[in-house]
Amino acid sequence: MAKLEYAPAPESRSVVSLRPSYGLFVGGEFVDPVDGGAFKTISPSTEEVLAEVAEAGPADVDRAVAAARRAYGRTWSRLSGRERGKYLFRIARIIQERARELAVLETLDNGKPIKESRDVDVPLVAAHFFYYAGWADKLGHAGFGPDPRPLGVAGQIIPWNFPLLMLAWKVAPALAAGNTVVLKPAETTPLTALLFAEICQQADLPPGVVNILTGAGPTGRALVEHPDVDKVAFTGSTEVGRLIAEAVAGSAKKVTLELGGKAANIVFADAPVDQAVEGIVRGVFFNQGHVCCAGTRLLVQESVADVVLTSLKRRLATLRLGDPLDKNTDIGAINSAVQLERIRALADVGEAEGASRWSAPCTLPDRGYWFPPTVFSGVAQTHRIAREEIFGPVLSVLTFRTPKEAVEKANNTPYGLSAGVWTEKGSRILWMAQHLRAGVVWANTFNHFDPGSPFGGYKESGYGREGGRHGLEAYLDV
Numbered sequence: 500m501a502k503l504e505y506a507p508a509p510e511s512r513s514v515v516s517l518r519p520s521y522g523l524f525v526g527g528e529f530v531d532p533v534d535g536g537a538f539k540t541i542s543p544s545t546e547e548v549l550a551e552v553a554e555a556g557p558a559d560v561d562r563a564v565a566a567a568r569r570a571y572g573r574t575w576s577r578l579s580g581r582e583r584g585k586y587l588f589r590i591a592r593i594i595q596e597r598a599r600e601l602a603v604l605e606t607l608d609n610g611k612p613i614k615e616s617r618d619v620d621v622p623l624v625a626a627h628f629f630y631y632a633g634w635a636d637k638l639g640h641a642g643f644g645p646d647p648r649p650l651g652v653a654g655q656i657i658p659w660n661f662p663l664l665m666l667a668w669k670v671a672p673a674l675a676a677g678n679t680v681v682l683k684p685a686e687t688t689p690l691t692a693l694l695f696a697e698i699c700q701q702a703d704l705p706p707g708v709v710n711i712l713t714g715a716g717p718t719g720r721a722l723v724e725h726p727d728v729d730k731v732a733f734t735g736s737t738e739v740g741r742l743i744a745e746a747v748a749g750s751a752k753k754v755t756l757e758l759g760g761k762a763a764n765i766v767f768a769d770a771p772v773d774q775a776v777e778g779i780v781r782g783v784f785f786n787q788g789h790v791c792c793a794g795t796r797l798l799v800q801e802s803v804a805d806v807v808l809t810s811l812k813r814r815l816a817t818l819r820l821g822d823p824l825d826k827n828t829d830i831g832a833i834n835s836a837v838q839l840e841r842i843r844a845l846a847d848v849g850e851a852e853g854a855s856r857w858s859a860p861c862t863l864p865d866r867g868y869w870f871p872p873t874v875f876s877g878v879a880q881t882h883r884i885a886r887e888e889i890f891g892p893v894l895s896v897l898t899f900r901t902p903k904e905a906v907e908k909a910n911n912t913p914y915g916l917s918a919g920v921w922t923e924k925g926s927r928i929l930w931m932a933q934h935l936r937a938g939v940v941w942a943n944t945f946n947h948f949d950p951g952s953p954f955g956g957y958k959e960s961g962y963g964r965e966g967g968r969h970g971l972e973a974y975l976d977v
């Protein structure tokens with residue numbers, strides 16, 4: 500399969516109007532920081548500076564939490580569920596109307612291919628708001644008693660891999676349940692959260708219901724530690740998750756943590772090879788592998804290992820890496836120089852430990868942060884590339900002979916977020932799903948999301964569930 504030549508098909512940037520600098524979104528308006536600073540956000544595919552954003556200091560955190568507290572007491576917790584639902588439906592519709600703008604901005608700031616932000620991220624964001632809008636007036640029928648109460652002010656901290664989608668996962672259920680929020684986006688991807696702030700204004704959301712504080716780790720820490728925050732919701736690394744759990748220990752704060760993963764994608768000999776190969780590609784090369792539930796460990800049954808690996812390499816050789824705004828691009832930029840360095844370092848360890856490394860033939864652009872789709876075969880369970888989260892486009896291939904061995908290897912990880920099973924047999928799917936210690940088990944698909952189905956981990960992948968009816972529980976006093 501040779502790579503077909505396509506003419507460039509860039510999505511226009513003109514739909515996005517960037518301001519040179521952005522303030523913090525507190526109490527319904529953009530304000531200058533009181534005691535913070537500023538930092539620049541860049542496009543990881545070109546290293547071009549996109550805008551300067553404010554960095555919130557402790558006094559800014561204080562101000563935002565106070566605005567959220569006021570809005571909670573005076574308006575939001577007093578509105579009927581039906582009224583809250585109306586605002587959420589309105590936000591969902593505006594997201595649909597401004598979908599192109601959101602997708603282009605997400606791609607510029609994050610580096611992910613436009614076809615993913617346009618066809619996956621933004622539609623899921625709208626779907627999430629629609630879904631929880633529907634719950635707002637039905638909380639009494641959610642199985643948490645006749646009149647479940649909200650928790651109060653939620654401090655929410657999100658990562659850079661799905662900036663808008665993680666915002667939706669946090670904000671939509673919190674507001675549906677009657678809480679107000681202070682959200683901190685990741686320092687490398689603040690721009691779509693700020694555009695979401697404009698959408699809140701456009702929707703006439705009462706001031707202070709949603710507050711957005713840009714900043715890095717220290718801003719996040721100040722938010723987590725603020726005494727007037729009732730609930731902390733975090734998605735990010737297991738390392739920072741531990742710090743957060745320590746910071747709230749002994750307080751009345753409720754916490755949900757969605758952390759790392761090292762998912763097994765398990766291919767049995769009876770699986771249709773071409774379909775499984777597509778699933779492996781989607782599992783680990785989607786979003787440059789910046790996915791906590793990515794299928795980074797391929798467990799393939801020994802009798803078909805060669806066939807699967809050969810087809811996989813042939814398929815990977817057809818992927819297009821390059822300008823994320825080009826509609827033909829499959830693999831975009833790595834989100835930051837820091838992340839690129841982490842990926843490079845772990846991949847080098849893989850080689851040093853004796854696994855054999857193969858990278859898809861592709862030309863990396865001169866500027867920006869890039870890493871080619873890479874496959875390690877001959878990986879042992881003890882190798883660091885089989886144990887640690889790489890969070891990049893790197894797959895480790897291991898083999899197994901029996902279903903029992905597949906389960907043992909799949910579960911041999913400190914994480915437990917997701918897993919995939921490829922087989923023709925329904926009974927085997929059910930047996931595997933029962934034995935895999937993972938929050939989500941996909942059968943003959945991978946990285947498939949729906950606002951109606953709960954998502955979350957076991958073990959070091961964290962606790963609590965987001966999505967579905969379960970996702971409401973995290974924001975209700977039950």
Ligand code: ADP
Nearest residue numbers: 657658684685686715716719720735736739742
């Ligand atoms: P990643 O490794 O994916 O960059 P991190 O866990 O470092 O993920 O970051 C996820 C989010 O947590 C980001 O918004 C980041 O700014 C924030 N963060 C980092 N350190 C802390 C901390 N000590 N307390 C609270 N939030 C933090």
